[in-house]
Amino acid sequence: MIHRTSLPRRMAKRLAGSQGQSTWSKPVVQIATAGVTIGIALIVIATSIVHGFQSEVKELVVGFGSDIQVLNGxxxxxxxxxxxxxxxxxxxxSNVKSVYPFYTSPGIVESKSGLKGVVLKGMNLETxxxxxxxxxLEGRVPRFDGKDSVVLSLELAQRLELKLHDxxxxxxxxGPTGIRPRSMVLGGIYRTGLIEYDEEFxxxxxQAIQSTAGWGLDLQLVLNExxxxxxxxxxxxxxxxxxxxVTPDGKVRPLGWRSKGAHPLSEVKANSVMAIAESRDLDFNLLPDTAWLSRRMGEWKVVPSGSGWDKAASGYEIYLEDGVDLWTSEAEIYAALPLGxxxxxxxxxAPEMFAWLGMLDLNVEIIIGLxxxxSIxxxxxxxxxxxxERRPMIGMLKALGMSDGQVLRVFIWQAARILGQGFWMGNVLGFSIVYVQExxxxxxxxPEAYYLSEVPVQLNAGFLVGVELLIFVLCVAMMFFPALASTRIRPADALRMNR
Structure with missing residues (x-):
């Protein structure tokens, strides 16, 4: 015995089969299925393109900085x-993947054909x-050891008429030293396609930035006999x-020397001398620097100790793990930082860039809505x-005792089957196109208009599953209203038409 709830589903399955379709209703079903297929394929393609575009542009912006920067308050x-x-x-x-110091400074780059204001970003083995x-694009990534070349964008190189090794x-x-020129050589040319950043960085x-940014003093000791x-x-x-x-047991005693010298080393009884330079510039918070002398076997030598500005940076660049929430991570990082x-x-x-990327979601919403x-x-x-087409069949079913609710469910089930077939074919078509493009x-x-040289795609399976389930439920629910037409068919009128 067939259960009452399974009867409408079984009848809908039979109506959807080849035996239950007449010659003139079959094209109508095919057109409806094709419409749903195209709609779902467009949704898959549109969401993949928008998500891919947002991801690629964000990656470019993050490449010039980071997900989160730590700065002086x-x-x-x-x-x-x-x-x-x-x-x-x-x-x-847990959300942090890597941490690097970064160094930036305003500057000007000049060639024989012109000059351009830029943002100078310092690079070394730690960055x-x-x-x-x-x-x-050309050249190589320099060692950035202070004696090497620089890298600028293709747009800047063309504007300043520069070629590799020029x-x-x-x-x-x-800083307190104002503007300081440095002669460099062009060692590399890059291009991201993000013109606003390529023309700026x-x-x-x-070392070129540290020594001129006004971050600290550089104290050097000179030995003369x-x-x-x-x-x-x-x-x-x-x-x-x-x-x-400084004595061997670590005791520090002041020497009677004042100013920079020269001072006689014969007055030193210990084997180590420490010199400290402290800034008198009230307008600049310069870090002090320390230099050392050491005496071994009766001979004094300068001990390399770096400079005051070696201890400073513009801030930290923090890169996050993939998929973590930006604002949650930012709150955790801020809580871990010291005061200041x-x-x-x-x-x-880059609020304008991300506001524009956020507006692309509206395009997806409009496409999904349309x-x-x-489809409906x-x-x-x-x-x-x-x-x-099925009026005679509906009249016969009602005459045999089937209720209006069961007849209505027969056609809702049939609509759900057509929608399901369209969804399946649409996903196959959409995913295939996305895969080929990827x-x-x-x-x-x-790239001058869209920042990228090819259409980016990124499949977000969770988003697509959620959207398509919602669309499917909505479309099936909306089929309740046209299916109500089956409840208005009277058995006597329907059977009379079948004669």
Missing amino acids: DWRDQKIIRSKKVEQDLLSL SNGMLEKFL PLTIYLVG MFVPT NTVEARAFGGNRSPKISWRE LVTETVTQQ MVLI INMTSALLILIL ATGWVGLN
């Missing part, structure tokens, strides 16, 4: 003091160079020089035609 002091503890605390967070390696001059702006050795002289760089005013001797440091997300660094509307209209027309990139774009 005092806008008057554009540097942070690097701390191993802070770096380790940040790396210990992230992955973007340059990915988008390098000489150029960069003017670094900032130029990559230089980190039996005397030592201190030379300090990085400030407008001569810094305060303090001299101390703040965070800035990539969406805060496809749903078209197609299915409504097809279902009404099927009901009109594998071959056969549909190209103008």
